[in-house]
Amino acid sequence: xxxxxxxxxxxxxxxxxxxxxxxxxxxxxxxxxxxxxDTGHGLRLIHYSYVADxxxxxxxxxxxKASRPSQENFSLILELASLSQTAVYFCASSDATGTNSDYTxxxxxxxxxx
Amino acid sequence: KTQVxxxxxxxxxxxxxxxxxxxxxxxxxDNHLRWxxxxxxxxxxxxxxxxxxxxxxxxxxxSATLDKDAKHSTLHITATLLDDxxxxxxxxxxxxxxxxxxxxxxxxQLIVIP
Numbered sequence: 001x002x003x004x005x006x007x008x009x010x011x012x013x014x015x016x017x018x019x020x021x022x023x024x025x026x027x028x029x030x031x032x033x034x035x036x037x038d039t040g041h042g043l044r045l046i047h048y049s050y051v052a053d054x055x056x057x058x059x060x061x062x063x064x065k066a067s068r069p070s071q072e073n074f075s076l077i078l079e080l081a082s083l084s085q086t087a088v089y090f091c092a093s094s095d096a097t098g099t100n101s102d103y104t105x106x107x108x109x110x111x112x113x114x
Numbered sequence: 115k116t117q118v119x120x121x122x123x124x125x126x127x128x129x130x131x132x133x134x135x136x137x138x139x140x141x142x143x144d145n146h147l148r149w150x151x152x153x154x155x156x157x158x159x160x161x162x163x164x165x166x167x168x169x170x171x172x173x174x175x176x177s178a179t180l181d182k183d184a185k186h187s188t189l190h191i192t193a194t195l196l197d198d199x200x201x202x203x204x205x206x207x208x209x210x211x212x213x214x215x216x217x218x219x220x221x222x223q224l225i226v227i228p
Contacts, residue, residue, distance in 0.1 A: 042218030044218070059215075105157030107156050
């Protein structure tokens with residue numbers, strides 16, 4: 001079954017530390033995305049990628065880097081974690097971005113920065 | 115500025131009752147609109163996609179409408195079940211091309227009680 005798997009499921013990080021969130025998809029999708037979800041707000045796009053070895057900035061990229069080493073894997077990197085980056089992070093993949101696109105979301109990574 | 119507003123913020127219904135969730139948006143252009151279901155601690159699962167002016171879709175006990183002139187959509191859930199307890203998220207896609215972005219509402223939290 002096609003899926004998007006995120007790891008870890010949850011993490012506690014220290015302010016100023018480095019955090020890497022991983023995402024793996026078995027959908028054979030070209031597009032992959034990283035979103036953050038804050039309580040009471042809609043998901044916001046951090047970074048996305050439409051091909052391996054290339055990433056694009058989303059709407060809120062500051063403080064985050066992304067890496068797409070292969071079609072299946074997409075990582076989100078917080079070089080210097082800050083308190084404001086406490087949130088739930090979702091990875092998603094899609095075969096396209098239009099009306100007939102098939103979007104699959106991971107179960108999320110709950111990050112707490114202390 | 116929030117471009118996708120959902121109401122109510124939360125809703126409690128008894129099992130077997132019907133309910134209606136609202137979505138108003140200001141996204142332009144509005145290529146398509148999606149409804150997702152998010153169970154607690156899980157990723158988003160697509161329920162339906164609406165594309166055209168005055169579109170209506172049906173997926174089992176879920177049905178949805180779209181009024182592009184009014185920039186408004188509704189999600190109807192008929193004969194609710196306990197498993198319908200979740201957050202329902204309205205998402206507007208701003209174009210059908212590879213540059214298309216998804217704009218997420220904050221969701222309506224539905225609780226179904228026995």
